[in-house]
Amino acid sequence: MPPSKILKFILDIESVIQELEQVIEINSRDYSKFSSNFMAVRTVERDLEIVGEAVRKITLLDPTIKISSSKHIIGLRNMIVHAYDSIDPTTLWKILMKDLPILKEEIRNIKNK
DSSP states (O other), rough: OOOOOHHHHHHHHHHHHHHHHHHHHTTTOOOHHHHHHHHHHHHHHHHHHHHHHHHHHHHHHHHTOOTTTTTHHHHHHHHHHHHHHGHHHHHHHHIIIIIHHHHHHHHHHHOOO
16 A cells, blocks of 8 residues: 555546546546536546545655656646636547546555555
């Protein structure tokens, strides 16, 4: 199990992943439904912002921990914070469908070490 400071961020990411999975299910895994639901889009933006900050802190605390898309995750966080008006719901949906399951598995593996 990772040190407690890192474990806190891992648990934050796990919690956010659960929220994101709920957003997917609430919107019936349907992009059109998701993209027309501004609260769902904002929820995903905020949750991905949290994930990006947690990943950033994990990599600062222990650079040996590898998260395959860490640079992209942190970069997205920065875009959401500093260029929020350029974030497209299509991009968010692709992240939910393609990248979220990979991150979930990687975080589970890091937690169980």
